[in-house]
Amino acid sequence: MIIEEKSIYISDIDNNECFEKDGSREIYKKALFFDLEHYIYKKPICIGVFGCAYYDDASKELKLTQYMIENKSDAAAILSLAKDYFYKAKNKLNKEYIVTFSGNNDFTIINYLFEKNNINVKVNEYFKSIDLQREYEKIVGKVIGLKNLEKIFNIARESELIGGATLAKTFYKVIKDDEYFNRMPDEKKTKIMTYNGQDVISLFYMLVSWSTYAHKLDQ
Template sequence: MIIRENIIKVPVLDKAFMFSQEGLDDLLSHALFFDLEHYVYKRPICIGVFGCCYYNKSDSALKVTQYMIEKKADASIIVKMAKNYFEKALQENKTNIVTFSGNNDFTVINYLLNKYRVKLDFDRFKKIDIQNLFKKYTGVCTGLKIIEKQFNITRENMSISGTNLAKTFSKIMKDDTYINRMPKEKIEKILLYNQQDVVSLYEILANWNKYINTENREETC
């Protein structure tokens, strides 16, 4: 298992810019920004990369945690590690989970939690889906990369297709030595891609009012 933790400094939150919602006081300080890279073939097979981050107000930084499988045996371990991560986060009052089109990720992780008989109740969290929020306030349903452009978010590397990720995780699941033959640059690219996904979720909500008119929203979306 590859375990990686990064600290990313970010500007001090400006309440005038950040997204807020009635009933969710200081939303970003109590939020987890969550994204999975996974392998699905007819049914969920494994989590390839678990990625999550949260904002630490005391030092104005994001703490990013990632787990990446290296062999088939890691498929069950990564699910248990994800459960432990979320349970610890709840104890630290991280009660919101922010995703992008999160139904896919929750479908995968819930299936695998059930498969490996690991108990975790996501109903204890308030779920916030940025794709749905963007549609609600703009009337447009679009992808994360399009929204990033609107928010002037620049990525360090090019996107990786879901097909290429699935092929990679399929090879890892079938061959325990495959990870040793993977170029280190490819592993770094996958981890950076996932990290940029979760950091983008934070940056969008932290700067929401800069780019989105919240006064003329469609409540029925």
């Protein structure tokens, strides 16, 4: 399994610009930012990439963690790591919220796989859920994709876009062929990890600048 950890220094946050919930504009200090890449065939088969981040107020850093499977045996191992990550986030780091974009799909997948592997965690009940796609819909009355919302928030992606079908096909091959990952070009592995990481990081930047751009959403 590939395990990557990355810290991104955050130079300035204006609480007046941040997303407000439960009477607080410091939700970002108590939140996880979460995104999965996965493979489904009729039912969830595996998590391909687990991506999650949190803001460390002491160091002023966004700390990103990613797990990517290399073969079928990693499918269970990645769930164990995800469980440990969530336990630590809640019980040691005191995180209360989980921020996603159209997160119901990811919650359905990880909750199904957790239950199948006897892990007693329902992520969207373990944390309070904030779905930025739904928050946008409350303002505008229609659904938007993450990449289009990034444009509204002036977020320039560092990664190339990857279609869901392409990711599913890749993880299908990883599950079916233990040697496929070793044959996969390093550039492709990096591209997938960067794509997932960008999705997670974008959630953070949108949350901490929500009030700045929200008035533009219905224009």
